[in-house]
Amino acid sequence: MSSDRPPLPDAARRRFLEGLGAGGALALLGNAPLTREALAQAAPAKPEPVVPGTIANAAVLAEKDMTVFQVHSERPLTGSVPAEAHDFDVTPSNRMFVRNNLLTPDIDAGQHRLRVVGLVDKELSFGVEELKRAFPNVSTQAMMECAGAGRTAFTPTPRGTPWSPTGGMGCPKWTGVRLRDVLAAAGVKSGARHVAGQGGDPGTVATAAPVIRSIPLSKAEEEHTLIAWAMNDAPLPKVHGFPLRLVVPGWVGSASTKWLHTLSVLDGPFKGTYMDDSYRIPKWPVAPGDKMPPDAIVTEAWPIKSMITHPAPNQKVPAGRRLTVRGKAWVGEGSVARVEISTDEGVSWQRARLGPRGDKYAWRSFAFDFEPERFGYTTFLARAWDDQGNAQPMVSPWNPLGYFWNGVHRVGVLVVPA
Amino acid sequence: MWGSWSFRLSTCAAALTAGFALAQGAPLVSGPGVGLVTAKCGTCHDVTHITRSKLTRDEWTDNFENMVKRGMPRPSEDETRIILDYLTAYYGPRPPPPAAPDTLAAAAAGASGIDPTQGVGRILSAGGCTACHAVDKPLVGPSFDAVAARYRGDAAATAKLSAKIRHGGAGVWGPTPMPPNAVLSDREVQQIVEWVLARN
Numbered sequence: 038m039s040s041d042r043p044p045l046p047d048a049a050r051r052r053f054l055e056g057l058g059a060g061g062a063l064a065l066l067g068n069a070p071l072t073r074e075a076l077a078q079a080a081p082a083k084p085e086p087v088v089p090g091t092i093a094n095a096a097v098l099a100e101k102d103m104t105v106f107q108v109h110s111e112r113p114l115t116g117s118v119p120a121e122a123h124d125f126d127v128t129p130s131n132r133m134f135v136r137n138n139l140l141t142p143d144i145d146a147g148q149h150r151l152r153v154v155g156l157v158d159k160e161l162s163f164g165v166e167e168l169k170r171a172f173p174n175v176s177t178q179a180m181m182e183c184a185g186a187g188r189t190a191f192t193p194t195p196r197g198t199p200w201s202p203t204g205g206m207g208c209p210k211w212t213g214v215r216l217r218d219v220l221a222a223a224g225v226k227s228g229a230r231h232v233a234g235q236g237g238d239p240g241t242v243a244t245a246a247p248v249i250r251s252i253p254l255s256k257a258e259e260e261h262t263l264i265a266w267a268m269n270d271a272p273l274p275k276v277h278g279f280p281l282r283l284v285v286p287g288w289v290g291s292a293s294t295k296w297l298h299t300l301s302v303l304d305g306p307f308k309g310t311y312m313d314d315s316y317r318i319p320k321w322p323v324a325p326g327d328k329m330p331p332d333a334i335v336t337e338a339w340p341i342k343s344m345i346t347h348p349a350p351n352q353k354v355p356a357g358r359r360l361t362v363r364g365k366a367w368v369g370e371g372s373v374a375r376v377e378i379s380t381d382e383g384v385s386w387q388r389a390r391l392g393p394r395g396d397k398y399a400w401r402s403f404a405f406d407f408e409p410e411r412f413g414y415t416t417f418l419a420r421a422w423d424d425q426g427n428a429q430p431m432v433s434p435w436n437p438l439g440y441f442w443n444g445v446h447r448v449g450v451l452v453v454p455a
Numbered sequence: 456m457w458g459s460w461s462f463r464l465s466t467c468a469a470a471l472t473a474g475f476a477l478a479q480g481a482p483l484v485s486g487p488g489v490g491l492v493t494a495k496c497g498t499c500h501d502v503t504h505i506t507r508s509k510l511t512r513d514e515w516t517d518n519f520e521n522m523v524k525r526g527m528p529r530p531s532e533d534e535t536r537i538i539l540d541y542l543t544a545y546y547g548p549r550p551p552p553p554a555a556p557d558t559l560a561a562a563a564a565g566a567s568g569i570d571p572t573q574g575v576g577r578i579l580s581a582g583g584c585t586a587c588h589a590v591d592k593p594l595v596g597p598s599f600d601a602v603a604a605r606y607r608g609d610a611a612a613t614a615k616l617s618a619k620i621r622h623g624g625a626g627v628w629g630p631t632p633m634p635p636n637a638v639l640s641d642r643e644v645q646q647i648v649e650w651v652l653a654r655n
Contacts, residue, residue, distance in 0.1 A: 112501045196508060196518060241499045242586075245526035310524040328517070 088241060092141040097276040102131040109198050112241070113137040114276070120203040120446065121349035124363060126402065127178060128207035130269050135276050136183045136198065136205060138248045138311070139238040142296055146272075146280035151264070155233075155302035158224030165266060165280045171222070172214035176270075177261050179286030179398035180367050181293060182206035184316050184336045187433075187442025193326055195439030203344040203446060208367070208400045211284045213265030216300075217258040225254070225302055232257040233307040234283045234294030250316070251307035252285055252292050256337075261286050261398055264297065286398035287369035289336045289440070291316050306335065318436045325435040338369030341429055342443040343376055343403070343421035348450050354415075355455035360407045362389070364446070366421035367400035374426075376403040379418040383431065383445075386420065409452040416449040482506050484551065487559040488541035490571065494586070495530055495538060496522070505546055512543040528586065528594075575650045582620075582639045584647070597628045603654040616648045 087093045094114050098106070105122035109115045117134035125132070146165050153161040163171065185197050186205035198205070220232065233251035240246075256262060263284040266273060273279040278295030285292035291311060306312055317333040343366035354360050366373045372394070377386035392402030409415060422428045433442045482502050483489050496502060499522075510518065516539060523529050530538065537559050545551045560571060568590035571580030579585050587596040597605075606612035621644060623633045639647070 110501055110503055112499070196510070196514070199507060240526060242526060242528075244528055245499065246524065310521075314521055314524050328513075 088140055088239070090143055091239065092143050092275050094141075097135065097141055097274075100131060100274055100276075101135075102129070105132065107204075109200070109204075113139060114141065115198045115205075117200065117204040117206070119201060120344045120346055120364075120448070122346075123203070123207070123344065123365065124346040127269065128209045130209065130271065130274060130277075133181075133207045133209055133268070133277060134183065134205050136290060137238065137276070137295075138291075139240045139245055141276045142237050142239060143275065144237060144280060144296060149280050149298065151281055151298060151300070153219060153223045153300045153302070155300075156226040156229040156304060157220075157302050158226060161219070161223045163219075168214060168219075168264065168281070169266065172218040174212060175215060175263065176210055176212040176267075177263070177286070177398065178208060178210045178396045179261060179284060180206065180208050180339070180369075180400055181284070181286070181290050182339055182342075184289035184291060184440040185438070187444070188439035190442045190444055191325075191433070191435055191439050195437055197439055202442060202444065205290075208365070209268050210270065211263055211265040211286075212267035212270065213263035213281075213284065215260055216262045216264055216283070217260065219264060219300070220257065220302070223302070228304050229302045230254055230305050231303045231307060233299075233301045233303055234292075234297050235299040235301070236278070236282075236294045236296040237298045238296050246310045248294070248311055249307055249309050250291050250294060250311050251301075251303060252288070252337075254302075256285060256288065256292075261396075287367075288338050289316060292337075315438065316440070317438065318440050322434040323436065327437065329437045336440050339367070340441055340443045341368040341371075341373070341421050341423040341427050342366070343419045343429060344446045345417055345419050345448045348448065350448050350450075352450045353453050354409055354450045356409045356412060356452050357455050358409070360409065360450075362405040362407055362417050362419075362448075364389075364403050364419050365400040366391075366403055366419075367398075368421070368423040368427075372397075372424045373401045374422045374424045376419060376421045378405040378407075379420070380407065380415060382416060383418055389419070412452050412454065414449055415452050416447055418445045418447050420445045484545045485554045485557060486541055486545050486552065487555060487557060488537040489545075490557045490560045491534060492538050492541050494580070494583075495527065495534070498583070498586070499525075499527065505542065508546050509548055510542070510546065511548055512539060515539055515542045515547075575646055578639065578643045578646055582636055582643065582647070587633075596633060599651050600654055603651050606652065607655045612652055613645075613648050616651065617644050620644050620647060 094111055097114060098108070101116070105118045107116055107118065114135055114137045118132045122132060149165055151163045151168060183198070183200065183205035186200045187202045188195060188197055188200050190202040216232070231251040231253055233249050235247060235249045238248055265282055265284045266280055268274070268277055273282060278297065281297045283292070283294045283297055312335060316336045317329065318336055319330050320332045320334050323330060343364055345362060345364040347363040348354060348360065362378060364376070366376050373391070376389040376391065378389050379386045387405070389403040389405040392404070394401065407417070420429045429443050429445050431445055433444045483493055483505065492505070493502065496505060519535070519539065569576045569579050569585045571577060571585065587594055589598050591598050591600050593601065602616070606616065609615070619633065620636050620639065623636070
């Protein structure tokens with residue numbers, strides 16, 4: 038009869054008890070995005086309660102640009118920035134979206150181990166520094182997007198994090214080692230089909246199901262799939278998976294396990310709630326409002342998608358002066374072939390200029406010059422096409438958990454006298 | 456190798472459940488069952504996940520089952536009915552009834568057999584104890600009566616149980632750990648221990 042948990046230090050306990058008095062002030066704001074102003078108004082007089090071994094939301098958000106970062110829920114912590122705050126070639130770390138399933142762990146990188154187990158010739162275990170030294174270090178800019186990004190655009194709105202149509206994604210630069218190099222070192226046995234990542238994020242209750250997700254071996258062995266320790270040339274922020282995470286570019290974010298401590302090579306998909314209940318879509322589209330059919334499939338690569346990052350919605354634009362509409366386009370697998378803009382609600386479409394092709398899974402910039410010819414409200418629609426001939430629909434197929442919204446993005450501005 | 460909870464259990468700091476429930480109580484509309492819903496749901500996630508929803512009973516049931524799969528210890532049948540009644544009434548597709556007192560607070564004690572509005576029951580409820588412990592039958596953890604019986608005549612019982620509540624532990628009753636409790640004051644821990652041992 039022993040506990041492996043040390044007693045709470047008095048200071049931590051005091052902080053927690055004081056935090057109780059704060060009464061969850063943030064939660065009182067309901068569904069409203071939490072801007073810096075809102076946070077200031079609702080700021081709890083006392084610190085929030087913090088589970089030992091985890092990071093307070095306040096500490097996570099201190100690293101975010103709260104002039105643009107919107108929090109959707111506190112537990113689990115979720116938040117992102119609107120499309121007009123994405124007008125960067127590379128997503129800055131302080132604007133990268135957050136989607137936790139459980140709490141943010143406070144991991145000691147010096148003690149952290151990554152184990153490789155399962156259908157391998159030799160089980161391996163690495164410290165973080167050992168891992169960096171053992172394999173070639175590579176960097177790549179790559180998309181990360183929550184499966185539920187855009188959920189609020191569906192009607193009826195499915196349950197889950199209320200991401201805006203362009204919320205819950207970003208495209209930073211990642212640095213790490215290739216997952217395939219690590220798998221090769223362990224020796225993948227014949228019969229292996231999937232690789233599962235498990236993260237060290239704790240739940241509030243001891244019975245919380247562990248966050249485990251597996252990906253097919255083919256994606257695990259793709260050269261851009263990384264075990265990463267850096268984002269934008271700096272160590273991963275704690276909320277983004279410090280000290281190690283998977284980066285499975287172009288695929289739904291849940292595949293990119295944060296706080297990675299175990300890789301397990303399996304003979305098929307992992308069976309668990311984050312595979313079998315969440316992150317699934319119907320094999321064939323269902324009627325809006327229907328239940329998940331039995332033949333649902335696990336979400337993998339994102340379909341073609343784009344967003345307009347400039348101008349901002351409802352911006353005032355002077356007439357007679359050229360306006361350059363800017364944005365980003367991306368696709369989970371394949372490449373962006375072209376982007377079109379409509380200024381007449383989809384009646385006609387004109388090609389936008391594409392920026393340079395970057396890393397394989399990076400988003401691609403586009404630009405479109407527009408001369409406002411009349412006063413009043415004017416809209417821009419962006420529609421991207423991939424190299425397989427797939428285009429963004431006006432409305433994405435409804436599904437019970439609200440995944441893969443990729444409907445055309447629409448931004449309206451007000452043309453006013455110069 | 457993935458089959459057990461042991462990964463999670465060995466690293467989970469699960470102490471502060473009731474504290475979160477308390478901290479998140481305000482946003483839910485008051486009504487019959489609100490206390491139980493706050494305790495069961497607000498322990499793991501903030502209740503904005505409820506307040507932003509308008510779901511049918513079927514959909515709430517589906518969500519409820521999803522939470523069980525994600526690790527919520529399954530509430531009793533009575534508790535389940537109270538929770539779903541509340542959610543469907545106040546966060547359903549129809550206009551909600553007016554806010555009302557939580558007349559089911561006592562009934563919601565349900566499986567635990569503890570009235571959360573009276574005496575030591577208030578402490579046990581606020582401390583999150585009744586999520587796993589009942590008076591006379593095992594739930595996730597042993598019954599209070601069984602704990603009392605085990606420590607009968609043990610001169611060090613008060614110290615042992617106080618330490619167990621404060622710091623958590625595992626192994627006495629099985630592998631499921633008891634999380635440390637940072638919510639309760641020393642005085643409240645003492646009141647609980649006195650009450651448990653007095654059951655002998």
